[in-house]
Amino acid sequence: MGKNSKDNKEIIYLDTIELYSSLAQIDHGLIESIQSGKKNSKEAGSSTKKSGETDAGLFKLIQGSLQLATTNTHSNLSSEQELVNITFNDYQLNRLLNKLGVGKLNNNSKQGDLTIKNGEFEIYDFSSLANLSNETFENFINLIMESADSNNEESNDFKKGLDIIKKYGQVMTDLLPETVLLKVNNSISFLKTSCLRMSNSQLQLLSGSKRKIHVLGVIENEVSNEDRKLESLFEEIGDNPGLITKFVPDFNDFLLIQSQIAQKKDKLVKPVAVYF
Template sequence: MSKESKESKEIIYLDTIELYSSLAQIDHGLIESIQSGKQKSESQENSTKGAGDIETSLFKLVEGGIQLELTNSQSNLSSEQELVNITFNDYQLDRLLNKLGVGKLNNNSKQGDPTIENGEFEIYDFSSLASLSNDSFGSFINLLMEFANDQKDVEDDKEAKDIKTGLDILKKYGQVMTDLLPETVLLKVGNSISFLKTGCLRMSNSQLQLLSGSIRKIHVLGVIENEISNEKRELESLFEKIGDNPSLITKFVPDFIDFLLIQSQIAQKNDKLIKPVAVYF
């Protein structure tokens, strides 16, 4: 077993569908997982059905007590199953890392191949920026600016207007990126950008903010799907191309995302775009 798999990991993202798909192509690990899960489910279903057949007209209070006990038992089984699944998934990640060979992946740069990126990182949660548009946040910022300016009229203060303009740009940028990349968090590691599905994260949006500025090195296991285009990205040229050739309209969204990522200095040309399987420390 490699040194990598023996070390304790803090897993912050795990896409189990991609995990088991990779294992299934290597040694049919997905089939074993489905059979085990099915057997557990059938056992619980039979137990529930047997308890539901209890009926009596003489001891209604007793019957109520039995049903209550059954409900609690089902809840405990569900929690136990969730714990087992998490432990099992973590173990399968170690298996996949061992079978792929961590050292062999670091220099892999071909599209469609698995890779491991590691190093310093930045996390971009656009939904948090979009949430700045609510009225309570705007009112709070106004109060802060009034306090900082000794309660002067912030409408006549140039610095206050500049701050408002900057905040408005942030809010609109967050809203646009949330619309283009719904339920997605971007992770920048070196010359790569990973698109994390929020449903596979093991941290809430607020907990993700705790990672900002962390000095720890992060690891991303995934597949290189594409890269930021080498073409010159200008907003005007994107619209002109569609005007000259309407068939390019389906290409506009990915090109527009490239443009926004480059303009906001999140991405650079030739950065690898990764579909992640796991992200961990």
């Protein structure tokens, strides 16, 4: 392969706001991005003005046809701009990694530091679990249980387990809306679904993969090292109502630990990019 094959990446997540914020603090990367956007916007505006001058004196029916053509031109420009932005963003990610130094980032572990976590991984998409609550899925599962000639006790145990899964997915989706969790070694990254380059169904393809994944992000916090019990969370609030605002993050820690997604002192990461 070519000289720069090590820079070839399959990027599955990229937060461009965080990317350009980091670059702006290093080498004015944000300014370059804005200048590129202004240039393309000006070209699109020029095209619109020219069309307006041409059809100003024509019959309304013809004017309508020309207006439709102008709309299509704008659509093409938008698609082209999106392609340019993706290419530009991928280049800027490599640029940021080169400037930061990947080897140095591997050793960063303090809160507020940019770091790189890499290794085997697990992805948790709670919205998929929450979607198991739809009636079609339940009818399908019931049909399978009937076909398997399961006794009542087995069928009830299965339905109870399924109900727990659905409710767990719904609670986590409510607590972490539009979020996918990525577990890599002793870190958990909170991925915004709007920055993913894969659909929910495509994410399922990564389940069980043995490839090493890389996460570039900022260490924001760590899972609480306190012993958490659900009863104690409510008791503490009863004794001290001022702890109400602290309930959600504490409850998140409790659920992540109880479901064995997280362990105490795991790093909580706000990701900039995730890639293979």
